Amino acid sequence: MSSVLQHPTTAADVERFIGSPSHGMLLVGSLGVGKTHLATYIASALLNIALEQVTSYPYFTHVAPGPSISIDQIRELQRAFVLKIPGDRTVKRVAYIESADTMTHEAQNALLKLLEEPPADSVLLLSANHEHSLLPTIRSRLQTIIVRPLTGQQMKSAFSNEEIVRIASGLPGLAVSMQSTKDHPLVKAIAQAKEILGMSVYDRLLQVNDLSRDKDATMALLQGLILVCRAAMRKTNALRWHKALKATLAADNALQKSANSKLVLTNLMVQL
Numbered sequence: 001m002s003s004v005l006q007h008p009t010t011a012a013d014v015e016r017f018i019g020s021p022s023h024g025m026l027l028v029g030s031l032g033v034g035k036t037h038l039a040t041y042i043a044s045a046l047l048n049i050a051l052e053q054v055t056s057y058p059y060f061t062h063v064a065p066g067p068s069i070s071i072d073q074i075r076e077l078q079r080a081f082v083l084k085i086p087g088d089r090t091v092k093r094v095a096y097i098e099s100a101d102t103m104t105h106e107a108q109n110a111l112l113k114l115l116e117e118p119p120a121d122s123v124l125l126l127s128a129n130h131e132h133s134l135l136p137t138i139r140s141r142l143q144t145i146i147v148r149p150l151t152g153q154q155m156k157s158a159f160s161n162e163e164i165v166r167i168a169s170g171l172p173g174l175a176v177s178m179q180s181t182k183d184h185p186l187v188k189a190i191a192q193a194k195e196i197l198g199m200s201v202y203d204r205l206l207q208v209n210d211l212s213r214d215k216d217a218t219m220a221l222l223q224g225l226i227l228v229c230r231a232a233m234r235k236t237n238a239l240r241w242h243k244a245l246k247a248t249l250a251a252d253n254a255l256q257k258s259a260n261s262k263l264v265l266t267n268l269m270v271q272l
Helices: 009-021 035-047 051-056 072-084 103-115 150-159 162-168 172-180 187-198 201-205 210-214 215-235 239-256 261-271
Strands: 024-028 060-063 094-098 122-128 143-146
Touching: 009 035, 009 143, 024 035, 035 051, 035 094, 035 122, 035 172, 051 060, 060 072, 060 143, 072 094, 072 103, 094 261, 150 162, 150 172, 162 172, 172 187, 187 215, 187 261, 210 215, 210 261, 215 239, 239 261
Parallel strands: 024 122, 024 143, 060 094, 094 122
Antiparallel strands: none
């Protein structure tokens, strides 16, 4: 079984879970931190199969989001969990719900029923950027592991490009995408963040209406702004980057608490 690069604290938490798994676990971490790769690694360990075999394994289910995860996707998962699996292994089946925080309210209620009466031989893995988008009753039934960014030394050992290491800020998923020019949401968000930071206040304010209509795109942009500001602060201690980072973190926190997106974005664009 292959290993996966993890922050030491995250690695210790993951190994404890693998050694004594509960019926459900939630991976929480920033976009680009590598939650899906980590979930695949955990599944390979629980099922005792090679990492590269997980996605084609008959008793592994990956629920991937579109704009959201629907109740039909969760009902299909429920039907799969009813099926009996031969063998005497403790864990015979693993399902992974990617970006579980995008589940509709109806889908979350359906998932709750599965968590209330989980099959003894099955493990449900979830990942989320924002755990508080999940119902408290769901979170209370899951063991939570925080997926921490890699240390600076880990990033330098894994990636040779210093610019990628600086911008990725410990996010290996983002670094891999930047290195291979894959279409990762954060790669686009960083480019958009740089563009917005180069605009006048007036031009930034013109972006507010379009951004406020798409919360997911807005949250990705905020992550891009945070990464760009932190990377800039490593090169220069200019007050502008401290101010921009503080304003962006405040906007991110406000939007996670369901504040008015147009008002939050307007304030942010003025302060950048």
